[in-house]
Amino acid sequence: MALDVIIVGGGPVGLMSAALLDAAGVGVEVYERNAGPSTASKATTVHPRTLEVLTMLESGDGRRVGDALVEQGRKVPHAHFAALPGGLDYRGLDTPFPFVLMTPQWQTEQTLADCLRARAVPVHYGAEVTAVVQSADSVRVTVDGGTRQAAYVIGADGAHSTVRQAAGIAFPGSPPSMVAFVADVLLTEPLEQARYSWNADAGLAAVVPLPGQVHRVFGVEAADTGLTADQVRRRQAEPLTLDELRTALDRICGSDFGVHEPLWLSRASNSSRYAQRYRDGRVLVGDAAHVHLPAGGQGLNVGLQDAVNLSWKLAAEIHGWAPDRLVDGPAAYEAERRRVAEGLLADTLAQDALMHTFSPSGQALREMFRGFIDQGGEVAGKLSGWLSGLGVDYPQPEGTHALAGAKAPxxxxxxxxxxxxxxxxxxxxxxxxxxxxxxxxxxxxxxxxxxxxxxxxxxxxxxxxxxxxxxxxxxxxxxxxxxxxxxxxxxxxxxxxxxxxxxxxxx
Ligand SMILES: Cc1cc2nc3c(=O)[nH]c(=O)nc-3n(C[C@H](O)[C@H](O)[C@H](O)COP(=O)(O)OP(=O)(O)OC[C@H]3O[C@@H](n4cnc5c(N)ncnc54)[C@H](O)[C@@H]3O)c2cc1C
Structure with a gap:
């Protein structure tokens, strides 16, 4: 066995984990089921802390990965919370990146893949892992009918993670009750700024400019809420069409904004789950550890930050300098990041309620939160700290300095x-x-x-x-x-x- 770590899944979390482990001198390879890099634009929002952690990483071509990504995206000073007009103002945050970067997920993945290529880290495409079996001193994965062996396996294989299931890690949470539409399209009259519409009778819609002339359109029709899990599954199985999108926008906003030339049409639900454990012996899970409504653009961000927390600790363990506190103690990956996943689910469920409660009480709740955010006071500060990732601290051992666990500026x-x-x-x-x-x-x-x-x-x-x-x-x-x-x-x-x-x- 010559390999330290096999990463299953070549999405953003797998690629980032591989780059960080390689930077720490760990032998690592990535196995990705798809035949090539993804072209899906799913996560378009990159928050400040994610840009910070991407800046820690040398791309291999003399630049930092964060810089390479920022060059390609569109900077926006406000982050949306529950699609409320206005949004959280990032301009005063203590970071070199006081903005949201809008960029399609395939571009983030491509930037990370370029970094791995420059570092000569193998990414095997068209390689589906079908089984994962661990022993006391190694893990074997079955891929393409053969087996590969490494000291550890990281499951970065998404919501339906084979690795998580093979390790017998439970995935509890709440079933979905609504279906949202998500699309990247062109408009006959492009918008300069994001527009949010909420209509108690019809639903919610948001139209957000991305780099180039592309716009992200997402929302939910009132009729697509309050569903059973089976109804959600059936609705998600129906492909979203441009005609359906036009009709929904007309109903909710009174205009379809001239949507045409769809680059991507999809649906999302509010299914909310996170892994009960982040580690089983030599098997660890990455973003495969949580699923939730894509509200506030958080999944990819939390996943990449999970990768940063995990990589240096696993490298230390592999190189033999990790104390127990990093392996299974109070500063271990699971101890620090599972509570972040709990916060992530609570946050996205709260946004779900604010966005999709189509009733007078839902409207009153939105107005109340809109007031909190517009005032820019403590609530807005806490929400900005959370969404930006800059306010996420790790537990502070009793009797230590007040800054222990906080992010250094x-x-x-x-x-x-x-x-x-x-x-x-x-x-x-x-x-x-x-x-x-x-x-x-x-x-x-x-x-x-x-x-x-x-x-x-x-x-x-x-x-x-x-x-x-x-x-x-x-x-x-x-x-x-x-x-x-x-x-x-x-x-x-x-x-x-x-x-x-x-x-x-x-x-
Ligand atoms: C509509 C939508 C909008 C979103 N918007 C945002 C946003 O604005 N901001 C944000 O932060 N997040 C957003 N997200 C969430 C974000 O897309 C995910 O959190 C992110 O993709 C997770 O990255 P990942 O690398 O963990 O998993 P994935 O991107 O799911 O990648 C997993 C990879 O593993 C591969 N794989 C799976 N099984 C196997 C196997 N057995 N063997 C080998 N390979 C395998 C898959 O092919 C895939 O490439 C959005 C999601 C959706 C659906």
């Missing part, structure tokens, strides 16, 4: 910023002291960098240990021998193994 490092300094194979120790007091704490696992004072909760920080994914592991507000000893202890706790290496080999 890019601007704490002068020059290129923090994001470009992060690497999946080592921590950063940010030294805010004027005299380089912590330079002796550097090692192969910890790079010490001089940082610059920041505002807010960061104003008093003298040193911060930052994980490969940009979250704070530990921080101190004082200098001197006690603070140095405290940091040294934290470094040991995060980077000294409690068990031997488990990969197929190390490079």
């Amino acid at each position: 890019d601007r704490v490092l002068a020059g290129d910023g923090l994001l470009r300094a992060l690497r999946p194979d080592r921590f950063l120790l940010l030294d805010f002291s004027p005299d380089g007091a912590y330079s002796d704490l550097g090692s192969t696992r910890v790079e010490v960098r001089t940082a610059r004072r920041h505002t807010g909760a960061w104003a008093t920080v003298r040193a911060a240990l930052v994980r490969p994914d940009g979250h704070v592991a530990h921080a101190v507000d004082s200098a001197g021998p006690a603070a140095t000893a405290e940091l040294a202890e934290a470094i040991t706790a995060w980077t000294e193994p409690d068990r031997p290496a488990t990969g197929a080999h190390t490079r």
Whole structure:
């Protein structure tokens, strides 16, 4: 066995996981059922935190993946929440990317695939995995009638994940009760800005400009809500036609906007489920861990952020420097990311209620939320933090610094910023002291960098240990021998193994 990790599924999450593992020196291959790269535009919304994590990744051609993607998309200052007019204002967010990037999913996938090509990571197309069996020291997958073996398998194979099912991981949640229409089309009169219509008698529709002359149209007719799961299945099996789309838009908005030349016509439901476990021995699941209504453009974003959380920890485990806390303890992939999936489902179900309750009470609820968002107060701030991904923190162990678990801001490092300094194979120790007091704490696992004072909760920080994914592991507000000893202890706790290496080999 020469391979560390097999990734099943060459969608965005599989490709991102492969690139990050390769960057961490892990031997990895991707197996994708489709004959070639996808051309579907499904997820068109890329949020700020996703652009941040894509910026951590070198594309292999001298650029960062985030930069390559931003060059191709359309920047929008507001993110929609429940298709309410106005939207959440991202302009004041503390990030190099204070906007939503509109770009079709195939383009995100292509950018990641280019990165893998430049890195010479194998992506096998036309390769369907039909079985996954693990033993104490490896996993075997059946693909194209043959078998492949690796130390670990990641299931990035979507909602109906073969890997998740083979590992016997339950997928509980709520059944679907509505069917939405989704299409990418041209309009005879293109819009400059997104338009949202909500009509208690007819339904909801949104028309959103994408790059080029293409527009994403999505919505739901009132008659397509309140269905049984069987009715949803039957409705989803009927292909959406351009005529049906025109009629629905006419009914809801009073105009069909001259939709023509459909590039993509599809349906989506509000089925909401997440994996009960994210790991079973040597098998891990990626975005295959959650399905939900595509509201607020979150699935791909959370999936890519899952990949970032998982990759450096699995690499550490394979290379033999992962302490138990990263493998199955409080900072393990499942411990940190399953609660994000719980939040994701709660958020999309709440948006579902706001968008699809076609009654006077539904209308009142929308008006109330619209007011909260327009005021730009605490509710709007919390929603922006969540949707943008910038406000997603990891649990803070009792007695640790208030910043533990929070995302470190890019601007704490002068020059290129923090994001470009992060690497999946080592921590950063940010030294805010004027005299380089912590330079002796550097090692192969910890790079010490001089940082610059920041505002807010960061104003008093003298040193911060930052994980490969940009979250704070530990921080101190004082200098001197006690603070140095405290940091040294934290470094040991995060980077000294409690068990031997488990990969197929190390490079
Ligand atoms: C209409 C719609 C709109 C959406 N809009 C947004 C949005 O704006 N923003 C957002 O963040 N998210 C959005 N999403 C969700 C987003 O598309 C998904 O979250 C994203 O595709 C998940 O990526 P993935 O790589 O995990 O899975 P997928 O993209 O589903 O990729 C899984 C891959 O695995 C392959 N595969 C499956 N089984 C096997 C097997 N046995 N062997 C080998 N390969 C296999 C499949 O062919 C596929 O290529 C939307 C989804 C839909 C349907």
